[in-house]
Amino acid sequence: MNPKYDDLLKSKMSDESYSKLTALKNQKVYDFVGLFAEHCEPASIYVCDDSEKDNQYIREQALAKGEEHPMALSKQTIHWDGYGDQARDKANTKYLVYKENLEKMKSLNSVAYEDGHKEIMDIAKGNMKGKDAVVKFFAEGPTGSPFTIPCVQFTDSWYVAHSESILYRTAYDHFLNMKEDEKDDFFRFIHSAGALDERGCSINLDKRRIYMDTQNNIVYSMNAQYAGNSVGLKKHSMRLAINKSGQEGWLCEHMFVMACLNEEKNRKSYFCGAYPSACGKTSTAMIPGEQIVGDDIAYFRNINGEFRAVNVEFGMFGIIKDVNAKDDPVIFENLMKNQEVIFSNVLQGPDKNAYWLGQGVEAPAEGLNHFGEWKKGIKDGKGNEVPVAHPNSRYTMRLDYLENIDEKGFNAKDGVVVEGVLYGGRDSDTTVPVEESPDWKDGILLKAATLESETTSATLGAEGVRNASPMANLDFVSYPLGEYTMNNIKFVEGIKDVPKVFSTNYFMLGPKGEFMTSKLAKKVWLHWAEGRVHGEYDTYDTPTGKIPLYKDVKDLFKKYLNEDFPEADYEYLFTFRCTKWINKLERAKTFYAKMDANTPKEIYEYWDSAIAKISAAKEKYGDEIKPGAYKG
Ligand code: SPV
Ligand code: MN
Numbered sequence: 001m002n003p004k005y006d007d008l009l010k011s012k013m014s015d016e017s018y019s020k021l022t023a024l025k026n027q028k029v030y031d032f033v034g035l036f037a038e039h040c041e042p043a044s045i046y047v048c049d050d051s052e053k054d055n056q057y058i059r060e061q062a063l064a065k066g067e068e069h070p071m072a073l074s075k076q077t078i079h080w081d082g083y084g085d086q087a088r089d090k091a092n093t094k095y096l097v098y099k100e101n102l103e104k105m106k107s108l109n110s111v112a113y114e115d116g117h118k119e120i121m122d123i124a125k126g127n128m129k130g131k132d133a134v135v136k137f138f139a140e141g142p143t144g145s146p147f148t149i150p151c152v153q154f155t156d157s158w159y160v161a162h163s164e165s166i167l168y169r170t171a172y173d174h175f176l177n178m179k180e181d182e183k184d185d186f187f188r189f190i191h192s193a194g195a196l197d198e199r200g201c202s203i204n205l206d207k208r209r210i211y212m213d214t215q216n217n218i219v220y221s222m223n224a225q226y227a228g229n230s231v232g233l234k235k236h237s238m239r240l241a242i243n244k245s246g247q248e249g250w251l252c253e254h255m256f257v258m259a260c261l262n263e264e265k266n267r268k269s270y271f272c273g274a275y276p277s278a279c280g281k282t283s284t285a286m287i288p289g290e291q292i293v294g295d296d297i298a299y300f301r302n303i304n305g306e307f308r309a310v311n312v313e314f315g316m317f318g319i320i321k322d323v324n325a326k327d328d329p330v331i332f333e334n335l336m337k338n339q340e341v342i343f344s345n346v347l348q349g350p351d352k353n354a355y356w357l358g359q360g361v362e363a364p365a366e367g368l369n370h371f372g373e374w375k376k377g378i379k380d381g382k383g384n385e386v387p388v389a390h391p392n393s394r395y396t397m398r399l400d401y402l403e404n405i406d407e408k409g410f411n412a413k414d415g416v417v418v419e420g421v422l423y424g425g426r427d428s429d430t431t432v433p434v435e436e437s438p439d440w441k442d443g444i445l446l447k448a449a450t451l452e453s454e455t456t457s458a459t460l461g462a463e464g465v466r467n468a469s470p471m472a473n474l475d476f477v478s479y480p481l482g483e484y485t486m487n488n489i490k491f492v493e494g495i496k497d498v499p500k501v502f503s504t505n506y507f508m509l510g511p512k513g514e515f516m517t518s519k520l521a522k523k524v525w526l527h528w529a530e531g532r533v534h535g536e537y538d539t540y541d542t543p544t545g546k547i548p549l550y551k552d553v554k555d556l557f558k559k560y561l562n563e564d565f566p567e568a569d570y571e572y573l574f575t576f577r578c579t580k581w582i583n584k585l586e587r588a589k590t591f592y593a594k595m596d597a598n599t600p601k602e603i604y605e606y607w608d609s610a611i612a613k614i615s616a617a618k619e620k621y622g623d624e625i626k627p628g629a630y631k632g
Helices: 006-012 015-023 027-040 052-064 113-124 158-167 172-176 232-248 281-285 329-335 407-411 440-448 481-490 521-533 550-561 567-573 578-595 601-621
Strands: 044-047 076-079 093-097 110-112 132-140 149-155 187-192 209-213 218-222 251-253 256-262 267-274 291-294 298-303 306-311 315-319 341-344 366-369 372-375 394-398 416-425 434-436 452-454 466-468 500-505 539-542 545-548
Touching (some): 006 044, 015 044, 027 113, 027 149, 027 187, 052 076, 052 132, 093 113, 110 113, 113 209, 132 172, 132 232, 149 158, 149 232, 158 315, 158 341, 158 394, 232 251, 256 306, 256 416, 267 281, 267 521, 281 315, 281 416, 281 521, 291 306, 291 407, 329 341, 329 394, 440 601, 466 578, 481 578, 481 601, 500 521, 521 550, 545 550, 578 601
Parallel strands (some): 044 132, 093 110, 187 218
Antiparallel strands (some): 132 149, 209 218, 251 298, 256 267, 256 291, 298 306, 315 394, 341 394, 366 372, 452 466, 539 545
């Protein structure tokens, strides 16, 4: 090992930390820590192993340094991000791209490598001055598995380290046991929350930058604190993994993994699902009576011809808004117990309990929240009333607290065999509640690539705008969209039992603008899909796939929800709307052309032939085709 940084590291580390670092005998880890110790100038650096002692130390430091605060229940803590740091900062999240790749990365918010690297290094210079930093080793996926990606995080935020120790599996021992030829292949994250105010919030938000270097698997995050901007293992790692998977022939998807249980038939079938935000992702993964494996990020690999998936995380960073005893009892009860939870950007009442939007209990009229000292009715600098908690406020919690976890799938080193994949968009008038795709490729091009999320009165900006969200993964796709889409299609080459693909839409409105089913109807659509993957149920064809017969959904509504589902509602919801679908495909074409000038012709040709097929159907059957009427 080249001991270039020895004197510096010894001056900033205890003997114990220094020994933990050097015991790894990994030059690349050593150089990474040494370089940023020199450059960011932290006062000290603590190196963690996998011990519970170190996890506890991180939590204690987060509290001692005022990044987190105690709650009434001793194992819970609360953290606030600055008022202007409440969500992912898309504008300042960029790829550092070598000159030769700049052209093809144009639409993906990129910056020329030299310029961006200089900018971020200038910002990072001395950014940890006076602060204590921590180095910790984690894994994406279970350790010792074909899915494992080892990661090292260097941060001056003990909240970030604490969050990661809840959300990911530790991997110091994994690094210790790496073979020589593996020692180069891991992800590196350098993060600094920078200077903090008295509430523990980053203050230099004008210098917030998140720069990703997929060519060298390193991410720089400076003056950021909201977890989506700072927790390296989450969305930063995801962008690196998407790029890596594209080169290596596997997939990294923005998906939950769950088990659908059919007790009558004694079956357990695994489904993955991609849903843009606010389209029902977590509530699908948490459907009562089913089991959850993960709620956010999945890796897919072909292992001996099987389509296998893991949840890469160990915990969940979930939206807390609308988590209440009625709609989300399992999560709600867990948030009420004295166990390790970090609340972020909710209200801490005078009783030191957490309060949030849609909690179903009355919040106190004052307390501390993401705004600081809060009183009901208080306005921010722009004259907007500050709600009791931010709509994007969150809880960070281990997944294995949940009673409905599928322990076996959660810990399976080879992952679980996936039988169905769901793509769930949001529109009020186009996509039927559930539709099966004829095959995988149709699924990727008609269901996944065309996913859209329609804005509602609950989101900022105009209502009814349809935002393209291919695979619900667009924010994280780190190489050109056309190529990524083709890799999704190709992934199943050599897979013996290819999963069935389904679209869902929980948001179709009835003729009077009302929802026609209860919120739990998603359980019916899931169980219909479960039956289909086992070869059950007859179907009707549509120009884009296969839909259920009335008698089957009627029975499923009765069986699972004890509801009577009227035939008229079925007919309305499952009507195929030709013009709406043609418009949807035209929007997808325009969007792909804008995002990736090199989108393969094959993709447009596919969509053109789908449009031709729908146009012919429209000629023959009319614009609105009732279920069962279409015969090809
Ligand atoms: C998402 O926005 O998709 C999340 C939260 O899962 S974040 O960590 O901000 O990405
Ligand atoms: Mn997510």
